[in-house]
Amino acid sequence: MNKIFPMESDHPLFRYFTEGERERIEKIGQVRRIDEGAFLIRAGEADSTLYAVEDGHLDIIGRDDGRETVLATVGPGDVIGEVSFIDDSPRTVSVRAGEQTTVRSWDKRTLSEALGFEPQLLAKFGVAMSELLVERLRDVSRRV
Secondary structure: OOOOOOOOOOOOOOOOOOHHHHHHHHHHOEEEEEOOOOEEEOOOOOOOOEEEEEEOOEEEEEEEOOEEEEEEEEOOOOEEOHHHHHHOOOOOOEEEEOOOEEEEEEOHHHHHHHHHOOHHHHHHHHHHHHHHHHHHHHHHHHHO
16 A cells, blocks of 8 residues: 555545545546446447446456356446556456446546546545556466
8 A cells, every 4th residue: 555645445446535535536427327237348349437336246257268257246346447447448358237236437538637637636546546456466466
């Protein structure tokens, strides 16, 4: 963890935001409900939206020898879409709702513009995103 900002929350995106800062960023996001079995993300799509699961669970689906394989399941508090959010790369996996699920989504442009006017908030978000990516990298390294 960093030594610049105090930890304010256990949520990966908001860990360094005060309650007021978190509320402002949450308001920028759009709440979406995904029906069970519906896809939120499809592999190969060009999309740079960032998602945080608020309720329910989502299955992360890859392809192995042409067959769909559930690689992981995420639930409340989990963040997905961070790689495409950062580098605008096509989605590498699909994400399907395992039950009715609620997510909050942030369009890259909208969130970037909002954070661009608040350097302190942008720095906190940047540190949190960096830590999230490091956690993902460590997780993958443990599995190999």
